[in-house]
Amino acid sequence: MRARDVGISLLLVVLAxxxxxxxxxxxxxxxxxASPAVVLVVVLxxxxxxxxxxxxxxxxxxxMLLDLLGGAPLGLWAMSYTVVVYxxxxxxxxxxxxxxxxxxGVLLLTLLAIGLFIVIGTxxxxxxxxxxxxxxxxxxxxxxxxxVAAIVFPLVTRLIGRRQPVGWxx
Amino acid sequence: xxxxxxxxRSTSLMIGLLxxxxxxxxxxxxxxxxGIGTTMREGAQTLFSPLQEAASAVTRxxxxxxxxxxxxxxxxxxxxxxxxxxxQLQDQVQQFSSLQAELDHLREIxxxxxxxxxxxxxxxxxxxxxxxxxxxxxxNKGADDGISVGDAVIDEHGLVGRVDLAxxxxxxxxxxxxxxxxxxxxxxxxxxxxxxxxxxxTLILRIFRADEPVREGNVVVTAGSxxxxxxxxxxxxxxxxxxxxxxxxxxVEAAIDPSRLDFVKVIVGYSPLDAEDELPVDSGPVxxxxxxxxxx
Numbered sequence: 001m002r003a004r005d006v007g008i009s010l011l012l013v014v015l016a017x018x019x020x021x022x023x024x025x026x027x028x029x030x031x032x033x034a035s036p037a038v039v040l041v042v043v044l045x046x047x048x049x050x051x052x053x054x055x056x057x058x059x060x061x062x063x064m065l066l067d068l069l070g071g072a073p074l075g076l077w078a079m080s081y082t083v084v085v086y087x088x089x090x091x092x093x094x095x096x097x098x099x100x101x102x103x104x105g106v107l108l109l110t111l112l113a114i115g116l117f118i119v120i121g122t123x124x125x126x127x128x129x130x131x132x133x134x135x136x137x138x139x140x141x142x143x144x145x146x147x148v149a150a151i152v153f154p155l156v157t158r159l160i161g162r163r164q165p166v167g168w169x170x
Numbered sequence: 171x172x173x174x175x176x177x178x179r180s181t182s183l184m185i186g187l188l189x190x191x192x193x194x195x196x197x198x199x200x201x202x203x204x205g206i207g208t209t210m211r212e213g214a215q216t217l218f219s220p221l222q223e224a225a226s227a228v229t230r231x232x233x234x235x236x237x238x239x240x241x242x243x244x245x246x247x248x249x250x251x252x253x254x255x256x257x258q259l260q261d262q263v264q265q266f267s268s269l270q271a272e273l274d275h276l277r278e279i280x281x282x283x284x285x286x287x288x289x290x291x292x293x294x295x296x297x298x299x300x301x302x303x304x305x306x307x308x309x310n311k312g313a314d315d316g317i318s319v320g321d322a323v324i325d326e327h328g329l330v331g332r333v334d335l336a337x338x339x340x341x342x343x344x345x346x347x348x349x350x351x352x353x354x355x356x357x358x359x360x361x362x363x364x365x366x367x368x369x370x371x372t373l374i375l376r377i378f379r380a381d382e383p384v385r386e387g388n389v390v391v392t393a394g395s396x397x398x399x400x401x402x403x404x405x406x407x408x409x410x411x412x413x414x415x416x417x418x419x420x421x422v423e424a425a426i427d428p429s430r431l432d433f434v435k436v437i438v439g440y441s442p443l444d445a446e447d448e449l450p451v452d453s454g455p456v457x458x459x460x461x462x463x464x465x466x
Contacts (some may be wrong), residue, residue, distance in 0.1 A: 022225035025298030027429040052180040060187045068214035071299045071306030075195035086184045127349035133370035
């Protein structure tokens with residue numbers, strides 16, 4: 001792993017956070033009332049090429065930035081993204097099996113991230129479950145993320161994935 | 171063995187990060203809009219606001235186009251009505267520059283007077299929350315302009331929300347659509363009071379001990395309590411009656427359109443404590459105060 005890769009990943013995450021809040025935030029581009037979780041897609045794309053510890057810190061940082069710019073209590077997205085990155089690290093070598101596996105992985109990990117956010121948020125007093133839009137806000141972003149991943153993953157691969165992806169034991 | 175150690179380090183780090191995040195969330199909820207959380211948020215806003223504004227400016231035409239595409243069903247209905255209206259408006263100029271439109275909007279906002287002529291501060295929306303689950307907006311005015319936590323926010327259509335975090339030069343507004351926001355309201359036609367709760371893209375009105383039905387199209391206004399009384403919140407979407415004796419529930423269409431919020435007015439100088447005298451004696455349930463989890 002090179003420090004350059006981590007730096008680029010961090011920069012991509014910051015750009016994704018800007019895009020997420022300025023372009024895909026509530027009231028902006030929300031086809032069918034929901035928007036993709038662009039930051040999560042970028043994190044998952046970077047996780048494939050970064051060592052486990054920096055990857056976990058990257059996920060935590062991305063989540064914390066979303067928390068700082070969002071409306072929920074601090075730390076909810078950070079917790080959710082940290083867990084999702086941990087899970088993604090365990091299965092990242094499966095990404096070599098092809099785009100279908102990658103798409104499925106992005107779909108499931110997005111569902112896990114938003115699901116965790118909703119559950120943890122509810123424990124902290126947020127009223128996500130009382131809203132009828134909870135399913136829409138979980139399923140539709142996951143589907144969008146698969147489409148976004150088709151653009152983001154090759155881009156990240158070009159930027160930091162010129163060498164073999166790292167595994168647990170590297 | 172090396173692989174096992176690596177796994178252990180990652181797991182330890184993950185647990186450590188989760189503990190940090192958990193503690194942050196706990197402190198943030200407990201401090202209720204103050205403390206380290208506010209300082210961190212203010213710093214993040216200061217850093218990201220210019221980037222967000224630049225990104226918004228660049229993507230505004232695209233956002234508008236996609237917004238219109240996603241809203242195509244309702245646009246068809248509007249189109250028919252507009253076609254008829256167009257015949258009467260043929261002599262009038264229909265094209266305005268975006269600058270002129272913005273100026274008009276600002277004028278509308280400036281002409282808007284708050285209930286009871288309370289002092290107001292005009293502000294512009296900087297950025298929304300980070301996802302459709304975050305029903306908040308950040309505005310470009312803050313505590314230095316007299317804005318404080320709890321202030322009501324309105325636009326030319328009606329109630330937008332309530333300031334739940336005030337930084338020095340910006341503030342966070344929690345929209346009325348947020349399920350954590352409960353508003354004490356009154357049906358203008360029947361004068362019955364109830365509670366209005368956000369439900370993402372709609373609002374749910376609950377009236378306990380409803381003596382008569384609320385009808386579609388009735389205007390719902392704030393009843394006092396935490397918001398100044400008399401601000402339009404929306405219109406009843408479906409007629410509902412208290413058939414069971416336990417009250418009635420119905421949907422309310424908000425007066426504001428969250429996707430078109432730009433300039434807003436923050437009503438400053440209104441204390442919710444003033445409202446105690448304003449509430450009618452037999453006004454039904456009184457707003458019980460901030461629900462659990464709502465930042466005051």
